Amino acid sequence: MDTLFLQILQAAASAGASDIHLKTGAPILLRVARQLLPIEAPLPDEAWMRGVLAHITPPHLATQGAHWHELDFAFELPPIGRFRANAFQQRGRSALVLRIVRSQIRSLEELRLPPQLAHLCEAPRGILLVCGSVGSGKSTTLAAMIEHLNQRSRKHIITIEDPIEFLFEDRHSTIEQREVGIDTESFASGLRHILRQDPDVLVIGEIRDATSAAAAMEAANTGHLVLSTLHSSDTTRCVQRVLDLFPAAERLNARKQLSQTLHAIACQRLVPSAHSGVLPVVELLVNSPGIAKLIANDQAEKIPGELDLGAAEGMQSFDSALQSMVRNNLLTQDEALAHASSPESLRMLFRGVVLNDSKRILSSR
Numbered sequence: 247m248d249t250l251f252l253q254i255l256q257a258a259a260s261a262g263a264s265d266i267h268l269k270t271g272a273p274i275l276l277r278v279a280r281q282l283l284p285i286e287a288p289l290p291d292e293a294w295m296r297g298v299l300a301h302i303t304p305p306h307l308a309t310q311g312a313h314w315h316e317l318d319f320a321f322e323l324p325p326i327g328r329f330r331a332n333a334f335q336q337r338g339r340s341a342l343v344l345r346i347v348r349s350q351i352r353s354l355e356e357l358r359l360p361p362q363l364a365h366l367c368e369a370p371r372g373i374l375l376v377c378g379s380v381g382s383g384k385s386t387t388l389a390a391m392i393e394h395l396n397q398r399s400r401k402h403i404i405t406i407e408d409p410i411e412f413l414f415e416d417r418h419s420t421i422e423q424r425e426v427g428i429d430t431e432s433f434a435s436g437l438r439h440i441l442r443q444d445p446d447v448l449v450i451g452e453i454r455d456a457t458s459a460a461a462a463m464e465a466a467n468t469g470h471l472v473l474s475t476l477h478s479s480d481t482t483r484c485v486q487r488v489l490d491l492f493p494a495a496e497r498l499n500a501r502k503q504l505s506q507t508l509h510a511i512a513c514q515r516l517v518p519s520a521h522s523g524v525l526p527v528v529e530l531l532v533n534s535p536g537i538a539k540l541i542a543n544d545q546a547e548k549i550p551g552e553l554d555l556g557a558a559e560g561m562q563s564f565d566s567a568l569q570s571m572v573r574n575n576l577l578t579q580d581e582a583l584a585h586a587s588s589p590e591s592l593r594m595l596f597r598g599v600v601l602n603d604s605k606r607i608l609s610s611r
Contacts (some may be wrong), residue, residue, distance in 0.1 A: 248290070248294070248297060248298055248301070249306055250287065250288065251298050251301075252326070253287075254274060254285070254287060255323065255326050255327075256266075256326055257276070257285060257329075258276050258344075258346060259326055259327055260344060261276055261375075262278060262279075263276040263277055263278045263346060264277050264278070264280075264345065264346060264381070264388055265277040265343060265344065265345050265346070265381075266342075266343070266344040266346070267282065267341075267342075267343055268298075268341065268342045268343075269290070269295075269336065269339070269341035269342070270290055270291060270292045270339040270340050270341070271289055271290070271296050271339070272289065272290075273285075273287075273289065273290070274287045274290065275279075276468065279518075279523065279524065280381075280516070280518075280524060292339055294338060295339075295340035295341075295342065295552070296340060298342070299333055299342065300343075300357040302319075302321045302329075302331060303317065303319060303333070303395055303405070304319050304321070304427075304428070306427045306428055307319055307427065312483075314333070314336045315334065315335055316332065316333070316335075317331070317332070317333040317334075317471070318330075318331070318408060318409060319331050319333075319409050320347070320409035320410055320411060322482065323527065327346060327347065327348075328347040328349060328350055328411075328413070329344045329345065329346060329347060329547060330344070330345040330347055330409065330411050331343070331344050331345075332527065336468065336524055339445060343413045344596040346598060347411050347412060347415075348386075351389050351392075351393045351412055351414070352390060352426070353390055353393065353394070354387075354390045354391065355578070356390075356396055357383075357386065358525050358526065358576075359387060359390065359514075359526055359528060360512075360528050360530060360562070360567070362530055362560040363387075363391065363512060363528070363530075364394055366505055366509065366510045366512070366530075366532070366560070367391040367471075367473065367559070368394075368395070368398075368399070368505070369431055369471055369509050369510075370469070370471065371466055371469050371471055371509070372466050372468060372471060372507060372508065372509025372510075372533070373462050373463065373466045373472045373474070373477050373504075373507050373508050373509055373568070374391075374471065374472070374473050374509045374510050374511075374512070374513045375392050375453070375474055375475065375484060375488075375508075375510075375512070376391075376473070376474070376476075376511075376512050376513075376514070377475065377476045377477070377479075377480075377481065377484040377511060377512070377513040377514070378475065378478070378479075378513055378514045379477065379479060380515050381516070382515055382516055382526075383514060383516055383526055384514070385411055385412070385475065387512070387514060388449070388473060388474075388475055389411070389412040389414075391473060392405070392412075392414060392421070392447075392449060392473065393414065393417075395419055395505050396414060396416070396417045396418065396419045396421060397417050397449060398418065399418060399419060400418050400419060401418075401419040401420075401446040401447050402419070402420055402443075402444055402445050402446045402447070403419050403420070403421045403422070403445065403446065403447040403448075403449065404421075404422050404424065404440055404443060404445040404447070404448055404449065404506060405421070405422070405423045405424060405449035405450075405451065405468035406424050406430065406433060406437065406440065406448075406450055406451060406452035407423065407424070407425055407426070407449075408425065408426035408427070408433065408448070408451055408452075409425055409426075410423050410425045418445075418604055422443075424436055429589060433450070433454065433455075433457065433458055434457045434458075435455065437450070437458060437461035438461075440461075441464075441465060441468065441470075442467070444466075445470060446470065446471065447470065447471045447472075447473065448462075448465050448470055448471070448472045448473070449472075449473045449474065450462060450473070450474040451474070451475065452474065452475050452476065452477075453474050453475070453476045453488065453491070455491055456491045456492045456493070456500075458474075459491050459492070459500070460492075460500075460503075462474060463503045463504065465502075465506075466509070466585070467503070467507050471509075473610065476488065478513060479489050479513070480513050480529055480550075480587065481511040481513045481529050481530075481531035481549065481553070481566065482546055482547065482549045482550055484511050484513060484531075484533075485504070485508075485511070485531075485541060485546045485549065486546050488500075488504060489501055489504065489546075500505060500506065501541055501542055501544060502542055503533065504541055505533075505538040505539070505541040505542035506538070508533040508538070508541070509532075509533055510530065510531060510532045510533060510560075511529075511530070511531040512528050512529070512530055512531075513528065513529045513531075514526045514528045514529075515527050515562075515564065515585060515601075517568075517577060517581055517582075517585045518577075518581055519577065520575060520576055520577050520578050520581070521576075525576055525577070527564060527571065527585065528562070528567055529553065529562065529563055529564045529567065530553075530560060530562050531549065531553065531561060532556060532559045532560050532561050533611045534552075534556060534559050534561075536552055537549065537552060537556075538554075539583040540552070541590075545546065550563065550587075553566070554566055563587065564585075564586065564587045565586050565587055565588060565591050565595060566590045566595065568582040568585065568586055568592060569592060569595045569596065572596070579596065
C-alpha cells in the first residue's frame with residue numbers, strides 16, 4: 247500500500263475528519279466539523295490515483311477495469327479503520343471521496359437522538375425510515391438502532407447493503423450482513439429471497455427504487471420490522487419520495503400499502519452545537535390513524551400541520567425540536583433560526599405561540 251495514502255488516512259482519522267476528498271491535480275481536502283480544509287501533501291497525479299484505486303477496490307469490482315465511471319465500495323485498513331469509498335471520474339480523470347466509518351457503533355443516547363427512537367425501533371412490525379440529506383448521519387443513526395436491538399432483544403436481523411459500512415457482532419441477536427455484489431447479486435435478488443431466511447428485522451441500506459420499496463412493504467405487511475434510509479429533506483417529502491418511486495399506474499395501490507405498513511419516519515439534520523461539534527435535529531412522524539388517512543387519500547401536503555399536534559404520540563417537527571434544543575442550551579437561537587423549516591414559525595414558538603400550516607394560532611402561552 248502506498249505510504250503517502252496511508253499517511254493521509256491516518257491524518258484524517260487523527261483530525262476527526264468525516265470525509266477525505268482526492269482528485270487528480272488538486273489539493274487533498276478533509277472535511278472537519280463540516281468544513282473542507284486542505285492538507286499539506288503532494289498533488290495527486292493520475293498514475294498515483296490509479297495505483298491507490300487498484301489497491302483498495304474489491305476484486306468483484308476490479309474486473310470492471312477501465313470501463314468504470316462510478317464505483318461504490320468499502321474497505322478496511324487495520325489499524326487505521328474502515329472506509330466507505332466512492333470512486334468516480336471528472337473531466338476524464340480519477341477522483342475519490344472516502345467516508346470514515348467509525349469502528350465503535352455509538353448508542354442512540356451518545357448520538358443525542360430523541361428517546362422516542364428507541365421505542366420506535368423496538369416495534370414488532372412496520373417500516374421505519376431514517377431520512378436526511380447527504381452527510382446528515384443517516385447511516386450512523388441506522389447503525390445505532392440496529393445495535394440497540396442487538397443489545398436488548400433476541401432477534402434475527404438481516405441486512406442488505408451496498409456496501410457494508412458498520413460491522414456488527416452478535417450480542418443478544420444474530421445478525422447477517424449481506425453485501426450486494428459479494429453475498430447477493432443485487433438488491434432485487436437479495437430481497438426476493440430474504441423472507442425465506444426467517445428474519446425478524448430486515449435492514450435495507452437504502453430505499454432506491456420501486457422494487458426495494460415494494461419489498462419493504464411486503465415484509466412489513468407479513469409481520470416484520472423493516473429499517474431503511476432515504477434521501478429526503480423532511481418527513482413529508484420522504485412520504486412523497488417513496489410514492490414517486492412507483493409508476494403512476496401503481497401509485498394508488500402504493501399509497502394504500504404505505505399507509506398500512508409505515509411505522510414512522512425520522513428525518514435529521516446536523517447543526518452546530520452551542521458548545522462544540524454538531525448535533526442531530528430530528529423531525530419525527532409516527533403513522534397515527536390521522537397520518538395514515540392523509541397518506542391513503544393523497545394529502546401528504548397536510549402532514550406538516552399534524553406534526554406539532556401529534557406530540558402525545560411521539561411526533562415533533564424540525565422547528566419544535568430546534569425550540570427544545572435552544573431551551574436546553576444545546577443550540578443558540580441564531581443557529582436554530584438559520585436551520586429552521588420556517589423561521590417565522592420558530593420565532594413564534596420562542597414566544598410561546600403555536601401556528602398551524604395556514605399560519606393560524608393554535609395555542610399560546
